[in-house]
Amino acid sequence: MRVKGELVVIPNESQQFRSILECNELCECQISKCLNRRVQYGPRQKLEVFESPLYKSKGLRTTAYIPSGAFICEYAGELLTLSEAQKRIQIIDENCQMNYILCLYEHSKTRLITIVDPSKRGNIGRYLNHSCQPNCKILPVRTNCPIPKIGIFAKRDILANEELCFHYAGGDNYNGMLNGKPCLCGSTHCNGFIPNTQI
């Protein structure tokens, strides 16, 4: 669906998308007319890393309106094995560092896990802070590969200059727990602590 010329991936919050499979080089669709390719073309424009007064650290904001359902950017980084992620999380905890490691869970029974760490190599997705009442959500997106990309999408219409944030344990795909670090999101639904992904 297009909203003001923009391809909107998740048209309606009531539709609970669990993952997205985009058209790719194996499809016979006409690329110029295909409405099922967005994440593969990269992040949207007019995103800005800034010093967030709310979170007292860096954050990501938009300098232009974003319609609900639109793709924002990927949460891109190094792909980790479970044991490497556990090692890195231990070091992060011991040194009280910021934690950029995101674990994406799919299929709760088989527990397909994708673990991404953008702390050394990554993109602007790493600057999204956690909110207990976020304006973005994350979804697994497959383009040309069975390993999903972690796509960040607008959960509602977002106005220019709003900070972008998602729930670190958000949605059905994540198995979150509170990690004891106080949450600064300031929302009326704040749980008091940042959720962390259990691995």
Ligand SMILES: C[S@@+](CC[C@H](N)C(=O)[O-])C[C@H]1O[C@@H](n2cnc3c(N)ncnc32)[C@H](O)[C@@H]1O
């Ligand atoms: C993925 S990074 C987000 C970007 C980070 N603010 C920076 O300056 O690079 C995650 C880290 O940001 C901080 N953070 C994110 N959300 C937060 C929140 N709701 N409350 C307090 N700190 C938060 C925590 O230190 C967390 O480990």
